[in-house]
Amino acid sequence: MNSPMSSLCSTEWLAAHLEDVRVVDANWYMPDDPRNAENDYLAAHIPGAVYFDIDAIADQASDLPHMMPAPDQFARQVGALGIGNDTMVVVYDHNGMLSSPRVWWMLRAMGHDKVMVLDGGLLKWKAEGRALESGPVTPAPTTFAAAPRPQIMRNFDDVMGIVRDNSARMVDARSRTRFIGEEPEPRAGVRGGHMPGAANVPWRTTVTDAGTMKSDDELRVLFSEAGVDVKAPIVTTCGSGISAAILMLALERIGATQVALYDGSWTEWGGRPEAPVDCP
Numbered sequence: 001m002n003s004p005m006s007s008l009c010s011t012e013w014l015a016a017h018l019e020d021v022r023v024v025d026a027n028w029y030m031p032d033d034p035r036n037a038e039n040d041y042l043a044a045h046i047p048g049a050v051y052f053d054i055d056a057i058a059d060q061a062s063d064l065p066h067m068m069p070a071p072d073q074f075a076r077q078v079g080a081l082g083i084g085n086d087t088m089v090v091v092y093d094h095n096g097m098l099s100s101p102r103v104w105w106m107l108r109a110m111g112h113d114k115v116m117v118l119d120g121g122l123l124k125w126k127a128e129g130r131a132l133e134s135g136p137v138t139p140a141p142t143t144f145a146a147a148p149r150p151q152i153m154r155n156f157d158d159v160m161g162i163v164r165d166n167s168a169r170m171v172d173a174r175s176r177t178r179f180i181g182e183e184p185e186p187r188a189g190v191r192g193g194h195m196p197g198a199a200n201v202p203w204r205t206t207v208t209d210a211g212t213m214k215s216d217d218e219l220r221v222l223f224s225e226a227g228v229d230v231k232a233p234i235v236t237t238c239g240s241g242i243s244a245a246i247l248m249l250a251l252e253r254i255g256a257t258q259v260a261l262y263d264g265s266w267t268e269w270g271g272r273p274e275a276p277v278d279c280p
Contacts, residue, residue: 007104007252008213009116011125014046014090021088022139023049024081025122028099028242031065031186040094044132046125050081050139052091052103054242065187065240066102068153068263071146074110082139085112092118092125096211098203101245105261111147117249120212127210152248154235154262159269163196163276168233168258170198171226171251173243174266181279186239190270193279195237199226203243206250219254230256237262237269 014021025045027037041051057077059067068074083089089107093100100117107115118125126132154162162168172194177183179200181192194200205222207213214222223230234256236244241263251259262269269275 007116007249008119009090010119011128011130014118014125015130018047021090022081022083023047024052024083024089024091024103025049025093026052026054026091026100026103027094027122028054028102029095037094042136043134044122044126045134045137046092046122047131047133048137049092050137052081054099054102057106064264064268067241068106068109071110071148074106075144075146078107078110079144080141082142083107083112084142084144087114087142089115090118091115092121094122096121096123097207097213097246099242101249102242105152105245105248109149109153109261111149112144120210123211152260154260156264156268156272156275159195159235159237159262160275162235166197168235168260169228170195170262171223171228171234171236171247172198172200172266173203173236173238173247174200175202175204176200178239178266185266185270187267187271190267191277191279192270193277194266195269196276196278198237198278199228201226201228201247203238203246206246213250213253216254219250223251223254230254233258233260235260235262237265239265240267241265 023046025041027041029035054066059069091100091103104117179194236247238244244261248259
């Protein structure tokens with residue numbers, strides 16, 4: 001039953017263990033993408049996969065997109081997907097690897113370690129001609145007891161402190177052009193640029209064209225060239241807390257053990273006038 005990887009699993013492994021795991025379709029698209037993530041799930045998904053709506057399993061009282069919900073809300077909604085504390089979960093998305101690591105992080109942040117990301121996602125699964133089904137999947141609900149791990153979550157005040165005292169390295173997953181403020185942010189009212197002292201490792205550089213994560217050696221080179229010490233405390237950030245989780249997954253793969261994710265990310269930081277911004 002054990003996968004050969006701790007946080008990534010192969011399509012071959014999943015195909016052999018479909019009956020033993022809860023498969024979760026975490027499909028999500030960027031705000032400027034006209035496609036509908038849930039409709040695409042309903043049209044074609046891995047057999048038995050439930051749909052995890054990142055924008056619904058979120059703090060609805062926040063004006064920021066898909067923020068982590070309170071533990072009781074998370075537990076209720078995840079339990080309704082048939083995920084209990086002993087359930088082995090495999091998460092995938094339709095992009096290869098974009099939103100699935102976000103759900104991996106959410107589950108981990110709420111105390112659930114039995115979760116892996118499908119390397120290559122639905123792109124690789126379909127390319128290999130594996131089985132698909134359509135329509136909704138409604139599992140029997142179960143009980144999930146959340147046990148939050150604040151050590152892998154950071155908020156605005158935490159990051160303000162980091163910028164002041166350099167107690168951790170901020171690593172930004174956005175594109176280089178957004179990082180340096182040359183490309184406008186996709187959300188209105190959000191400034192361009194980056195947090196003072198942040199490093200830039202665009203998430204797209206960590207995955208192959210096929211949507212699989214690059215090799216450990218390639219990942220080590222990427223973070224090293226960006227000046228990131230993987231042995232030191234790191235906080236990943238991006239536009240809205242989605243692709244920051246890809247960096248978190250990549251960093252875990254190469255042995256980083258002190259990594260947290262800034263949930264509000266640039267949508268919050270760039271939208272708050274008191275937050276300092278570097279924009280060369």
